[in-house]
Ligand SMILES: Nc1ncnc2c1ncn2[C@@H]1O[C@H](COP(=O)(O)OP(=O)(O)OP(=O)(O)O)[C@@H](O)[C@H]1O
């Protein structure tokens with residue numbers, strides 16, 4: 001099994017260039033964190049990895065297990081083992097969470113039975129601290145911000161992807177939820193799983209210790225470091241990493 005490799009990625013949206021040459025390699029077994037100012041392109045990167053057609057790849061490539069995924073549909077990417085937890089999970093009225101999860105589960109594990117699904121979903125619900133009744137609710141409709149994030153992690157636990165991108169899954173979580181979510185992500189850690197945690201805060205990284213931390217500034221990785229980097233950023237902010245500061 002090989003890595004998720006992002007090579008010289010240039011992405012535009014609505015005619016505006018957002019990513020301007022991003023290089024990133026996440027090997028199985030590794031936890032990477034991506035930080036950076038609002039609007040620097042972090043969610044754009046996750047949308048490009050997911051295959052959102054609004055985000056146009058102008059140049060570069062995204063490789064999974066050595067193969068380009070650019071021509072794959074979002075569904076094919078998910079089947080290949082990619083998982084994206086969105087910063088703003090979609091609300092879909094009329095789509096029951098339980099049926100939605102079963103559809104995703106069958107796509108990922110075509111031979112799995114409903115009994116297996118039921119067992120695994122109950123286990124995952126316990127891990128993220130959501131009651132079984134949630135399966136009867138419409139997808140994300142009327143859920144609190146924190147509950148939506150827990151539902152994203154529920155999907156992660158159920159689908160057991162080989163690579164996951166978690167876009168601000170920690171935002172808006174109370175202390176107990178943050179711990180539950182971090183514990184769930186940590187339970188996924190193995191040499192067959194790689195994860196990119198997009199976050200603004202060091203707190204989740206104290207629970208999910210990253211092997212590498214990257215800072216995205218104006219569409220480029222301006223700096224990479226170890227788990228100590230977020231603390232330094234909390235003290236210094238981002239301004240010193242901006243291109244004009246570096247040029248000066
Ligand atoms: N669909 C879109 N249409 C137009 N502009 C977009 C679109 N998506 C993103 N952008 C622009 O691209 C830039 C990067 O946005 P992005 O959401 O990737 O930032 P981010 O780093 O995730 O920020 P945040 O930390 O606030 O979540 C912003 O200037 C944003 O307005």
Ligand SMILES: [Mg+2]
Pocket residue numbers: 042043044087167
């Ligand atoms: Mg974002």
